[in-house]
Amino acid sequence: MLPAAIDALTAELGRTGNASSLHAAGRAARRTVEESRERLAAALGAHPSEVVLTAGGTEADNLAVKGLFWARAAADPARRRILVSAVEHHAVLDPAHWLAASQGAEVVHLPVDREGRVDLASLATELRSSHERVALVSVMWANNEVGTVQPIAEVVALAGRYGIPVHADAVQAVGAVPVDFAASGLDALTLSGHKVGGPLGVAALLARRGLDLTPVLHGGGQERGVRSGTVDTPAARSFAVAVETAARARPDVAPRIAALRDDLVRRVRAAVPDAVLRGPDPLRPGAAPTDRLPGNAHLTFPGCEGDSLLFLLDSAGVQCSTGSACRAGVPQPSHVLLAMGVDEREARGALRFSLGHTSTAADVDALLDVLPEAVTRARAAGLASAAVAGRAARR
Ligand code: PLP
Numbered sequence: 215m216l217p218a219a220i221d222a223l224t225a226e227l228g229r230t231g232n233a234s235s236l237h238a239a240g241r242a243a244r245r246t247v248e249e250s251r252e253r254l255a256a257a258l259g260a261h262p263s264e265v266v267l268t269a270g271g272t273e274a275d276n277l278a279v280k281g282l283f284w285a286r287a288a289a290d291p292a293r294r295r296i297l298v299s300a301v302e303h304h305a306v307l308d309p310a311h312w313l314a315a316s317q318g319a320e321v322v323h324l325p326v327d328r329e330g331r332v333d334l335a336s337l338a339t340e341l342r343s344s345h346e347r348v349a350l351v352s353v354m355w356a357n358n359e360v361g362t363v364q365p366i367a368e369v370v371a372l373a374g375r376y377g378i379p380v381h382a383d384a385v386q387a388v389g390a391v392p393v394d395f396a397a398s399g400l401d402a403l404t405l406s407g408h409k410v411g412g413p414l415g416v417a418a419l420l421a422r423r424g425l426d427l428t429p430v431l432h433g434g435g436q437e438r439g440v441r442s443g444t445v446d447t448p449a450a451r452s453f454a455v456a457v458e459t460a461a462r463a464r465p466d467v468a469p470r471i472a473a474l475r476d477d478l479v480r481r482v483r484a485a486v487p488d489a490v491l492r493g494p495d496p497l498r499p500g501a502a503p504t505d506r507l508p509g510n511a512h513l514t515f516p517g518c519e520g521d522s523l524l525f526l527l528d529s530a531g532v533q534c535s536t537g538s539a540c541r542a543g544v545p546q547p548s549h550v551l552l553a554m555g556v557d558e559r560e561a562r563g564a565l566r567f568s569l570g571h572t573s574t575a576a577d578v579d580a581l582l583d584v585l586p587e588a589v590t591r592a593r594a595a596g597l598a599s600a601a602v603a604g605r606a607a608r609r
Contacts, residue, residue, distance in 0.1 A: 215411055215412065215413065215452075215456070216411035216412070216455070216456050216459050216460070216571070218455050218456070218459050219411055219412045219413065219452045219453075219455045219456035219459065220452070221455075222448075222451045222452040222454075222455040223413055223448050223449070223451070223452035225451075226246065226447055226448030226451050226452070227448050229242070229243070229447075229448075231243035231447070232444055233246070233247045233444070233445045233447055234434065234436060234444065234445075243447045246447050246450070246451050247267075247445050247447055247450050247451075248262070249451075249454075250450040250451045250453065250454035251265045251267070251450070251454075253454040253455070253457075253458050254418060254453070254454045254457055254458075256458075257454075257457045257458045257461040257462075258388070258393060258394070258395050258403075258405070258420060258457065258461070259393070259394030259395045259396045259397055259398075260395040260396065260420045261396075261423060263423060263438070264395065264420050264421055264422060264423055265418050265420060266418060266419045266420070266421055266437045266438070266440050266441050267416065267417075267418050267437055267441065267445055267446075267450055267453075268416075268417045268418060268419060268441055269415050269416065269417070269443070269446070270406060270414075270415055270416070270417050271305060271383070271385040271404050271405070271406030271409070271417045272305040273417065273430075273441075274404040274405075274406070274417045274418060274419035275303070275305035275306045275309065275381075275383055275404050276305065276309045276430055277419050277427065277429070277430050277440070277441065278306075278350075278352065278381040278402045278404060278419055278421075278427075279296065279306055279309040279310055279313070279350070279352060279381065280309050280313060280428070280430050281427035281428045281429065281430060281440070282349060282350040282379055282381065282401075282402065282425075282426075282427060283296060283313050283317070283319060283349045283350060284317075284428035285426040285427055285428045286349040286350060286379070286426070287317075287318075287319075287349060288428065289426070292346060292347050293346075293347060293348060293349040294318055294319050294320050294347060294349060295319070295320045295321075295322055295340075295344060295347045295348045295349060296310045296313065296314075296319050296320070296321050296322070296348075296349055296350055296352070297322045297324055297337065297340055297341075297348060297350070297351045297352070298310055298321060298322070298323060298324065298351075298352045298353070299323070299324045299326060299332040299352075299353045299354065299364065300323040300324060300325055300326055300549070300553035301326050301330050301332075301354070301357050301359075301360075301362075301549070301550045301553050301554070302352065302353075302354055302383065303354065303358055303383055303385070305383065305404075306352050306354065306381075306383055307549075310352070319349070320347075322340055323553075324336050324337055324340070324353070325553070326362075326553050326554060327554070328554055328555050329360075329362055329493055329494045329554070330357050330360045330362035330492075330493050330494075330550065330553070330554050331362055331364060331365065331494075332353050332364055332365070332369065334365060334368050334369070334372065337351070337369060337372055337373075338372055341372055341373065341375070341376055341378070345376035345378060348376070348378050349378075350378065350379050350380070350381060351369060351373045351378055351379070351380045351381070352380070352381040352382070352383070353366065353369045353380070353382060354382060354383040354384070354385075354386070355382045355383065355384035355386070355387035355391075355393065355403075356384070356386040356387040356390065356391065356507050357386070357493070357507075357550060358385070358386045358537075359492075359493075359512060359537040359548055359550045359551070359564075359566060360492045360493030360510070360512045360550060360551075360554070360566075361386075361493050361494075361506040361507035361509075361510030361511075361512060362493045362494055362505075362506060363387070363391055363494075363504055363505055363506060363507065364382075366382055366398055366400070367398070367399070369382075370398065370399040370400060371399075374399065379401035379402065379425065380399075380400050380401055380402075381400070381401065381402040381403070381404070382398070382400050382402075382403050382404070383403075383404045384403050384404060384405050385404055385405060385406045385409050385417075386409060386507055387507070388405040388409070388410055388457065388460070388461075389409070389410040389411070389457070389460030389461060389464060390464070390468060390507045390508055390509065391464075391468070391504050391507070391508075392464070392504075393405075393461075395420045400420075400422070401421070401422045401425050402419055402420065402421050402422065402425065402427075403419070403420040404417065404418075404419055404420075405417060405418055405420070405457070407449065407452070407453040407456060410456045410457050410460040411456045411459065411460055411570075411571060412449075412452055412453040412455070412456030412457065413449050413452050413453065413456075415446070415449060416446055416449035416450065416452070416453045417453075418453070419441075421440065427440055429441065429442065431443060460571075463571070467571050468503070468508040469503070469508070471508045471509045471569045471570070471571070471573060472496065472503055472508035472509075474569055474573055474574075474575060474577075474578055475496065475508060475509060475510065475511050475567075475569055476496055476497060477575070477578055478511050478567060478569070478578045478581065478582075479491055479496065479497060479511050479513075480497065481578070481582050482511075482513060482581075482582070482585065485582060485585060485586045486515060486585065486586065486589050488515075488516050489513045489514070489515050489516075489589075490513060490514045490516075490560070491511070491512070491513050492512045492513065492514060492551065492554065492556065492564070493506055493510070493512055494506040508569075509568055509569035509570055509573070510566065510567075510568060510569075511566070511567040511568075511569075512537070512564065512565070512566045512567075513564070513565055513567075514551070514556065514560050514561065514563045514564045514565075515563040515565065515589055515592070516560065516563055517563065517592075517593045517596050517597070518562075518563040518589060518592035518593055518596055519545070519562055519563065519592060519595070519596055520536035520537075520545070520562060520563055520564045520565050521536055521545050522591075522592040522595050522596070523536075523563070523565055523588055523589065523592045524536050524565065526584075526588040526591055526592060527565075527581075527584060527585070527588050530584035530588065531580065531584075532580060532581050532584060532585075534565050534566060534567050534568070535565070535566045535568070536548075536564055536565060536566070537550065537551075537564055537566050545562070547561035547562055547564075548561055548564060551564060567581065
């Protein structure tokens with residue numbers, strides 16, 4: 215967490231008062247919540263009334279997808295199609311799939327190119343052929359695995375021709391690339407506290423004024439009736455401080471982190487020449503800094519299991535992630551890589567290195583000190599398990 219966000223959180227934790235109570239402590243908490251809402255709105259180019267506080271990015275994504283689907287289908291039962299990019303986070307994909315399984319929705323996965331960028335021609339074709347049946351479009355601002363920044367302005371322009379609401383999951387984008395809600399033309403946008411140096415368990419959905427959104431949670435009617443539940447005052451204040459600080463620092467922090475990331479990619483390529491960078495190549499001549507999240511480096515290492523590499527690096531003090539989910543104890547290749555055309559075998563060797571505001575050149579050195587040996591050992595383990603599997607298959 216950013217030090218300023220820790221200070222804001224700890225300053226509030228000792229105070230009592232429910233922001234919905236009428237006594238003095240409640241009114242003080244309400245003031246803190248409303249000031250936080252104003253600060254969030256100002257940092258994100260939104261109006262304070264457009265900020266709906268939630269307890270996480272997953273909840274905000276669920277509210278956007280289900281809330282928009284229900285509201286649109288209630289107004290016009292023919293509107294049952296949900297257009298999502300194939301590389302969405304599960305917090306968007308799974309609510310859409312749940313609506314399909316239980317509420318008669320039809321989910322259309324928009325294809326992406328080899329760098330993970332949504333195919334605008336497919337979106338245009340879908341909208342042209344079935345716009346009167348489309349409830350909403352949801353395309354993430356930036357991908358959490360491969361760091362690809364999506365062409366949100368073009369998506370909004372295409373859907374706008376037919377008056378179809380667009381939601382963007384900007385959990386990875388806020389604080390990393392410029393995000394202005396009003397200028398984006400989006401109808402709804404998700405952001406989350408713990409991705410911007412704020413606390414875990416607090417987030418927001420920015421919902422355009424006048425947007426029809428059916429609540430997922432029913433209860434005390436907080437957050438304009440869209441999201442019931444006592445507002446977490448300390449978290450709201452800390453979240454606002456984090457977003458404000460991250461947005462203000464971004465012009466200095468993002469290029470510094472991007473330069474470290476570029477150094478990391480260059481050195482990994484030199485040390486492991488067959489490693490493949492996935493997502494837009496920041497070292498390609500003409501690459502724009504806004505094509506890819508500054509702190510993201512995602513590579514596949516042929517012949518390695520990502521999980522083996524992850525554990526080898528972890529035991530050497532480097533913490534990274536594979537991006538793949540585990541189902542019934544079996545690692546599954548990432549749906550993002552598969553959608554980008556990476557085959558299952560290659561996708562299994564994926565590792566994502568994330569740099570943040572505390573990352574230093576020494577961190578990159580530390581990774582490169584241990585990576586070559588980890589790759590050699592992960593490859594040897596992969597060959598050994600392939601030999602065992604081969605023997606078992608022949609038996
Ligand atoms: N969307 C994206 C792109 C994410 O990266 C994440 C978290 O990693 C989420 C949604 C979920 O947010 P939260 O962890 O706040 O529920």
